[in-house]
Amino acid sequence: MNCKKARARLSAYQDGELAPRQAQGIVRHLERCAACQSELAAMNRLLAGLRRLTFPVPPPGLASRIMSGLRTRPQGTHRLLPSLAYALALLAIFIGGFLLEMSVDGQRDVAAQSASTFSAVLAESRNLGLLAVHDSTLEMIGGDAHEK
Amino acid sequence: MTEQLPKDDEIITAVLEGNTREFEILIHRYSGKIIKFIAGMTADRDEAQSIAQDVFLKIYQNLPYYEKQDHFSAFIFKIAKNMTLNWLQRQKRTVFFSRLLGRDLNQIPLERAPSRAGDPEAAERDEKITRSLRSLPEEQRIALILKVYLEFSYKQIREISGWSIPKIETLISRAKSRLKKNIALQDKIPGMVIEARQE
Numbered sequence: 001m002n003c004k005k006a007r008a009r010l011s012a013y014q015d016g017e018l019a020p021r022q023a024q025g026i027v028r029h030l031e032r033c034a035a036c037q038s039e040l041a042a043m044n045r046l047l048a049g050l051r052r053l054t055f056p057v058p059p060p061g062l063a064s065r066i067m068s069g070l071r072t073r074p075q076g077t078h079r080l081l082p083s084l085a086y087a088l089a090l091l092a093i094f095i096g097g098f099l100l101e102m103s104v105d106g107q108r109d110v111a112a113q114s115a116s117t118f119s120a121v122l123a124e125s126r127n128l129g130l131l132a133v134h135d136s137t138l139e140m141i142g143g144d145a146h147e148k
Numbered sequence: 149m150t151e152q153l154p155k156d157d158e159i160i161t162a163v164l165e166g167n168t169r170e171f172e173i174l175i176h177r178y179s180g181k182i183i184k185f186i187a188g189m190t191a192d193r194d195e196a197q198s199i200a201q202d203v204f205l206k207i208y209q210n211l212p213y214y215e216k217q218d219h220f221s222a223f224i225f226k227i228a229k230n231m232t233l234n235w236l237q238r239q240k241r242t243v244f245f246s247r248l249l250g251r252d253l254n255q256i257p258l259e260r261a262p263s264r265a266g267d268p269e270a271a272e273r274d275e276k277i278t279r280s281l282r283s284l285p286e287e288q289r290i291a292l293i294l295k296v297y298l299e300f301s302y303k304q305i306r307e308i309s310g311w312s313i314p315k316i317e318t319l320i321s322r323a324k325s326r327l328k329k330n331i332a333l334q335d336k337i338p339g340m341v342i343e344a345r346q347e
Binding site for chain 1 (some may be wrong): 168171175179197277281295301321327331
C-alpha cells in the first residue's frame with residue numbers, strides 16, 4: 001500500500017471501521033512510513049481535542065415539559081393529509097373551472113340565441129317593409145338568422 | 149437484584165397502547181444525546197434545548213410509523229437531524245433577509261458562546277471547537293458529530309442519514325482534514341473568526 005491509498009483510509013482506520021484485512025494493510029504501511037505515522041498522530045490529537053468539548057445537559061424539567069404536551073395517545077401526523085388536501089384543492093380547481101366554462105358557454109348560447117331571435121325579427125320587419133336594415137347590420141347581429 | 153430496564157420497543161408498544169407516561173423513560177434515555185447532537189450542529193446551547201423539546205414531540209407524534217425492525221436510535225436521530233437542518237435553514241433565511249434589509253448581522257444571534265463562565269480556559273476551548281465545527285459544511289458536520297460525539301458506527305450513520313458507507317467515510321475524513329487546518333489557523337491567529345464554508 002502506498003501513502004496515497006493509506007491516507008485515503010486513515011480516517012476510517014482511526015474510527016475502527018476497516019475490515020481486519022484492510023486495517024492490517026494500514027498497520028503494515030504505518031510501520032515503514034514516518035509521514036503517515038505523523039499524520040495519524042495529528043488526527044489522534046485532533047480527535048482528543050474535539051472530545052474535550054463539553055455539551056449542555058438536559059435542563060431539569062425538560063421531561064415534564066415535554067410530557068405535559070402529550071396527553072393523548074400518539075395519532076401520527078397524518079402523512080396522507082397534505083397529499084389529500086392537494087388532491088382536493090386540484091379537484092376543486094378542476095370542478096370550478098369546469099362550472100365556469102359551462103356558465104360562460106351557457107351565457108354564450110343564450111346571447112347567440114337572443115341575437116339570432118333579434119336578427120330574425122329585424123329581417124322579418126325589413127321584409128315587411130317596416131324597417132330599413134342594412135345587410136351588414138343583420139350579419140353583425142346574427143349571421144345565421146339573416147341567412148335564413 | 150436490579151430491575152431490568154425496559155427495552156425501547158417495549159416502551160413504544162406500551163405508549164402506543166395508551167400508556168403515555170412510559171414515553172418519559174425514552175426522554176430520559178435519549179435527551180442528553182439529542183441535545184448533544186443539536187448543540188453540535190447549531191452551536192447554540194439554549195436553542196438546542198428548545199429544539200430538543202420539539203424533537204421529542206415529533207418523535208411522539210410519529211411513533212405509529214416506527215417499524216420495529218429498525219433501530220429506534222436511528223429513527224429518533226433522523227427526526228432530530230431533519231428538524232435541526234430546518235432550524236438551520238430558517239437561520240440562513242433570517243440572515244439573508246437581514247442582509248436584504250441592511251440590518252447589522254452582528255445583532256442576529258447566529259452563534260452564542262458556550263456558557264462556561266466559571267472556567268474561562270474551557271470556555272475559550274469550547275468556543276474554538278464549536279466555531280470550527282460550525283465552519284464545516286452541514287453533511288460533514290452531521291457525519292462527524294454522529295461519529296465523534298455520539299459514537300455511532302458508519303452503519304448506524306447510514307441508517308440515520310441514508311448516505312452510503314463510502315460517502316460517510318469521505319465526509320468524516322474531509323471533516324477531520326478541514327478541522328485540522330481550521331484549528332491550526334485559529335492557533336496561529338487567536339480570536340480570528342474562521343469561516344471556511346466554501347471549499
